[in-house]
Amino acid sequence: MQAAEKERGLSIKEVSQKFGISQDTLRYYEKVGMIPPVTRTAGGIRSYGPADQSWVSLATCMRGAGLPVEVMCEYVKLYRQGDATIRERLQLLIDQRDALMNRKKQIEATLKRLNFKIARYEIAAETGSLPPLSEEDRKRFDP
Amino acid sequence: MQAAEKERGLSIKEVSQKFGISQDTLRYYEKVGMIPPVTRTAGGIRSYGPADQSWVSLATCMRGAGLPVEVMCEYVKLYRQGDATIRERLQLLIDQRDALMNRKKQIEATLKRLNFKIARYEIAAETGSLPPLSEEDRKRFDP
DNA sequence: ATACTATCTGGAGTCAGCTCCAAGTCAAGG
DNA sequence: CCTTGACTTGGAGCTGACTCCAGATAGTAT
Numbered sequence: 001m002q003a004a005e006k007e008r009g010l011s012i013k014e015v016s017q018k019f020g021i022s023q024d025t026l027r028y029y030e031k032v033g034m035i036p037p038v039t040r041t042a043g044g045i046r047s048y049g050p051a052d053q054s055w056v057s058l059a060t061c062m063r064g065a066g067l068p069v070e071v072m073c074e075y076v077k078l079y080r081q082g083d084a085t086i087r088e089r090l091q092l093l094i095d096q097r098d099a100l101m102n103r104k105k106q107i108e109a110t111l112k113r114l115n116f117k118i119a120r121y122e123i124a125a126e127t128g129s130l131p132p133l134s135e136e137d138r139k140r141f142d143p
Numbered sequence: 144m145q146a147a148e149k150e151r152g153l154s155i156k157e158v159s160q161k162f163g164i165s166q167d168t169l170r171y172y173e174k175v176g177m178i179p180p181v182t183r184t185a186g187g188i189r190s191y192g193p194a195d196q197s198w199v200s201l202a203t204c205m206r207g208a209g210l211p212v213e214v215m216c217e218y219v220k221l222y223r224q225g226d227a228t229i230r231e232r233l234q235l236l237i238d239q240r241d242a243l244m245n246r247k248k249q250i251e252a253t254l255k256r257l258n259f260k261i262a263r264y265e266i267a268a269e270t271g272s273l274p275p276l277s278e279e280d281r282k283r284f285d286p
Numbered sequence: 287a288t289a290c291t292a293t294c295t296g297g298a299g300t301c302a303g304c305t306c307c308a309a310g311t312c313a314a315g316g
Numbered sequence: 317c318c319t320t321g322a323c324t325t326g327g328a329g330c331t332g333a334c335t336c337c338a339g340a341t342a343g344t345a346t
């Protein structure tokens with residue numbers, strides 16, 4: 001009776017555990033169109049097949065990197081319109097890649113600054129007070 | 144009359160332009176304690192001296208990288224308590240560095256995924272439809 | 287059939303981080 | 317002194333992304 005008649009999908013609970021995101025969030029993503037409608041059982045219960053899981057995977061990946069929900073919605077919308085939107089989707093992906101690369105640069109700059117401060121604080125933790133900064137250092141990194 | 148009697152600070156407008164953040168946001172940062180109280184003129188108008196600007200610089204840098212306002216508030220609070228909090232501040236900085244490094248990793252993973260998709264879409268833009276993915280590819284990168 | 291748990295829906299609530307507003311002050315020019 | 321425009325405050329409002337809830341339904345074990 002539980003043999004593979006059709007592909008067995010995962011329940012929302014299982015998907016929630018697999019991707020580390022709440023059931024509420026999964027329903028929310030679907031509601032706002034960040035992923036396409038998930039496969040349902042006859043009774044209307046979500047059963048995430050491989051394709052559904054792929055979308056969840058993509059959505060959590062993009063959100064995890066901080067891309068807006070709205071952008072994923074747009075991508076899904078275009079995707080569902082078929083091959084005619086391939087160029088648009090490509091452009092969207094490129095735009096988001098650019099955005100992420102900028103974001104990464106920002107983070108790298110901030111990491112540099114943090115590392116500089118940490119180095120000073122490691123000395124300070126020994127001596128009990130912060131060493132004064134040189135003029136040049138003050139020009140790039142401050143308090 | 145406008146000779147250097149004391150250091151001339153920048154107006155909120157100038158600081159706003161210099162750092163590319165709104166005057167409202169500058170006041171907000173100060174209000175919530177994300178930067179220490181800014182120097183004022185006799186009349187109560189903000190006049191950002193070098194130290195004030197340094198704090199703004201730090202705040203915008205950290206916020207730009209996505210660190211929470213609350214964390215900067217904590218840092219400022221500790222800073223204002225003096226040398227006794229040096230170890231705590233060091234720990235805070237280290238924690239935030241770790242958080243940022245994770246964030247950076249997430250972004251790098253997402254960039255990989257985006258690049259993979261973009262490569263497929265560039266082919267698709269030529270041929271008019273997406274090439275099917277190999278089984279192995281599907282296992283890491285999907286829709 | 288009964289009990290019990292998992293899932294469903296629509297809609298309201300929450301939180302962070304700004305952003306806007308009104309009513310009032312300050313400062314410089316005429 | 318008067319006007320004009322930048323600046324002040326406290327507080328309300330907004331947006332994005334969830335998060336929670338109540339009441340209804342589905343599936344499962346007894």
